[in-house]
Amino acid sequence: MSNPTLVAQTRSEFGKGAARRARRAGLVPGVLYGHGGDPVHVDLPAHELFLAVRGQKNALLELVIEGKKQLALVKEVQRHPVSRDLLHADFLAVKAGEVVDVEVPVSIIGESAAGTQHTQEEFALLVKAPATAIPESIEVDITGIEAGTAVRVADVTFPEGVVSELDPETVVVTVSEEVVEVEEEEAPAEAAEESAE
Known part of the structure; x- marks a missing residue:
């Protein structure tokens, strides 16, 4: 293009x-x-x-x-x-063959394992990339990842020619057990009336 x-x-x-x-x-x-x-x-x-x-x-x-x-x-x-x-x-x-330092947005793809939720810790990553081939985003696939897992920079597959100089242990996404909010049942109307007396 x-x-x-x-x-x-x-x-x-x-x-x-x-x-x-x-x-x-x-x-x-x-x-x-x-x-x-x-x-x-x-x-x-x-x-x-x-x-x-x-x-x-x-x-x-x-x-x-x-x-x-x-x-x-x-x-x-x-x-x-x-x-x-x-x-x-x-x-x-x-210049056409030059490598530049740029921040590239992180794009989460896939769904983590059933009963889990993910939290994105980094929304952009600082990388070195060819000036004429800077990716629009860096995809992080969380398909099937179990609770208690952290996806780090070292786990990310970068496009060809793109490298990150961030600490490889930098956490990009964490996956944890899904938190289900339990709605409290309303007390029966009679109990409410008794307490009001």
């Missing part, structure tokens, strides 16, 4: 006033950094950027800056707390 391509304009004006003007013009201020170079300040088309990052963590884009193409990993997006409009974006410049 090809990465979304956005044409970015280099920005020479800074500050809140310049940012407001950019947003009024349908642009989102951003900064591209990495590879030891000076940060490059850019303005990007708001709608195209919104579509590119919607529902995605670690989105990889191709930015066209002054005619040159640059792969860029979205590191952070700031949104308006009410309207959810994009306010600012930070990008990390990457």
Whole structure:
């Protein structure tokens, strides 16, 4: 699947006033950094950027800056707390064969053994992954796991080329006996009346 391509304009004006003007013009201020170079300040088309990052963590884009193409990993997006409009974006410049540090969401699949319940302890794992092959999620299969079991980082099967530098003993999911809430029976109405006398 090809990465979304956005044409970015280099920005020479800074500050809140310049940012407001950019947003009024349908642009989102951003900064591209990495590879030891000076940060490059850019303005990007708001709608195209919104579509590119919607529902995605670690989105990889191709930015066209002054005619040159640059792969860029979205590191952070700031949104308006009410309207959810994009306010600012930070990008990390990457190369096709480069390995990057990213947080990838954990996805629990399967059902643990009958009469058990699971508790997710880690919702994302810090991993090293190829910039062009960052997984959308890391699946942790709990099918048939019995109560009293902890699934640790060492037990997780990572996609090819993806490794975690977390402590292998870090617990990702625990499985315990299902807690059944017993509803207390209501006392008979007569008993309630007697106690009221």
